[in-house]
Amino acid sequence: MEITNQDFSNLLQYIFMGIQRGSIYALAAMGFNIIYNSTGVINFAQGEFVVYGGLMMVSLTMTMNLPVPVAFFFTVLFVMLIGILMERLTINTVKSPTVLRLVIITIGVSIFLEGIAMVSWGKNSHVLRHFSSSETFEVFGAMILPQTLWIIGILVFIALGFILFFNYTMTGKCMRACSINRDAARLVGINDRKMVMISFALSAGIGAIAGIIITPIIQMDYGRGTMLAIKGFGAAVVGGLGNSVGAIFAGILIGIIEAFGAGYISSHYMDAIALFFMLIVLFVKPSGIFGSSEASKLKEF
């Protein structure tokens, strides 16, 4: 079979589409990992952080006409505050926490936040202006949006920040210590409860950024949280739960699989194909294709 130029352009187009969506899953997965590492809990409200990031940014820029950098800052701050409130008002108040109860609480928070979002922003999708031009440019026949470059750039920026934070700052090291052995960390004087709070703040912040950068492309509505959470979790599992470098590659991989599925199979089944891939990995290699084999058994539940 001969590969024509058109085929190649399409392929390239799908890859870019995949990277663009996958970056969001990667960010959501990193959010899952941060909270999972500090609490052992899968936070089902992770998708809502993304939704709130997108919707808040819409309100600040489109309604209140704030400049993008200012709105960006306040949106992230706002969603981080939601994360902190969530931890302080729910997770932190539970006297005898079992993982089962905590997970159900995060499910409760996610329904609650989804409900609030619907009351506040309504049921329709919201449009957000692209950060720069919304004119596509051509690379080998594929049409690329400048926003895609923003997304990739910000993902790289966050990934680097992530590595620096967890390896070179005291707080980051303390959080890692807590995730490895909470009792031992407490013994050496680390305030583990505070670390849990910080993990929720960070996770919410990263989720918000994901929401802000993707909304110009996909538009945002109140009900997207669950699907974003599932795919983010999928990326986290494929990358090896708790392993954030793995999560970035896995997120992009899932994005690309999804884009190929939409392009070559059927756009109706786009979401199903990505989820199917996630399930296959979950069943065949639950430690993830980038993770170590012990990872899935390490956490106490």
Added chain:
Amino acid sequence: MVIRDYIFLGIFLLVMACVPLLLKNDYYISIFVFASFNCLACIGLSLLLGYAGQISLGHAAFIGIGAYTSGYLTTQFAWSPWITMFIGVVISIIIAIAVGVPSLKLRGHYLAMATLGFGAILYIVAVAAVDITGGPAGLNNIPPLNLFGLILDSDKKFFFFSWSVVVIGLLFALNLINSRVGRGLRALHGSEDAANSIGINTSSYKIQIFIFSAVFSSIAGSLYAHYVTYIDPGPFGIMHSVLLMTMVAVGGMHKIWGAVIGSLLLSLLPEFLSFSTGYFKTFGIEYKPDYDTLVYGIILLSIMLFLPEGLYGGFSSAFRAVKNIVKRNGKKAKSSS
């Protein structure tokens, strides 16, 4: 233990028998019929959540499997609904094994995400596979159930039938809990290590109970299809799975009766809320049915934070407190006299 369950069952039967007598309007009876489907699914789910300690966020999908299997086979091939219901159960069992075996081998809440993902996939398939499911338009003209010549085509007839099925399901679940297998499950919930040490194969029990609960949901789905005689993907989405889990948690996940209470209350809640719209207006609140989700979220959160044993647990500890006060006062009265 067992005796109390039978007393509760008697009270429950009495209350449910009174419902159609008190409610003259068929619409309200139909609300109770819908509640029976949730109740059946929740009884199964509570075994999984409360005893095996595992979350499923895909049980609406099993309801969907039951409903679509019945709907498709009866409309396309005119098979007997009883046979299609059975086939739905078989398909549910196969899928529960496929999803459950790998994810229950892992520790943690992989099952919750796996079932969520699987539920989402099935929903997408239900919408997109137009040839089989009819897509968003769904399947029409599903025949009603025929019970030895009695056609269940009215709300009242179906009410008695579907609640009888719930009672049978309830009896089965109660039998199970008070048996060798049930003790094994409760042991697994009490301490997985200790359960293992006395020879209980805990992972096999988790899988069995997941399958068991899927069967309950599948039957509920088949009943649903033959009751409404028309199905579309709408009621089988993720939100309904989350709602089922909410019902179990709100009622009290460590008791089967909790699931009954939770599913009844939360199934009737939307009616109650829309009924109270006028009342809300007097406080200047414009209540819309869209807000139901938010209300569910608030209820689930408050229960998990303040009443982790659910309404059933709350009732029984309140009952115990009252009993203690009465006892103490009785003693005081005796000693003072």
Added chain:
Amino acid sequence: MVETILEYQELQKNFGGVVAVNKLNMTVDIGSITSIIGPNGAGKTTIFNLTTGFLSPTAGNIKFFGNSINQLKPHNIASLGIARTFQNVQVFDNMSVLENIMVGRHLRSKSGILSSTIIPPFLRKEEKHIKREAEKWLEFIGMADDSQISAGSLPLGKQRMLEIARALAMEPKLILFDEPASGLNARETLAIGELIGKIKESGVTVVLVEHDMELIMDISDIVAVINFGTRIAMGTPAEIQINEDVITAYLGD
């Protein structure tokens, strides 16, 4: 010659860089009470967890009646006839005392999920048999009066007794006790000692990890001393009490 019920061959368990059990060789005679003693962190509980399948060995062999049980899961090992108790006592506090022992009959009964669902408990013959057996074991530990009490509300001493009765209800061939006297007062410890003696008389082999030296020396046939995961001495209580390596291990150089 006495038959060997349990044998460790070059048993090794590493946790990362930490060696918890180091080339352990040891045998347990059938019908005996064999005690394992050693300083804290010597690897005693790890040995129990390896024996009962909660951990799998890094290297070496565990043989029960001559058959290797290294790769088996805990519930399979239990079904071979090895019972255990836990250092931090683990009764099922969501069940009554009687039900706790009834769960112990799990391996000695059969009904599966289907028959359990359809036939109500009061119509099941097996259920009655389980109950009778459980009551017998309750009698054995002298707690017949407590049968309907919630297990969680028992004092620690009785919880330990109950845990032992639950293990006995399995009718095991070998039973491992992990510090059965820890946290108990002198009277309760005495009662546990008597009970262990009675268990031996009934023909069950006992392996004991314990810190209470008086109890150990009183009831053991053989005492093995472990330090840094390795056996440093083994013999009758009288031999161990005068062994110099043991004294060094406990008191330091």
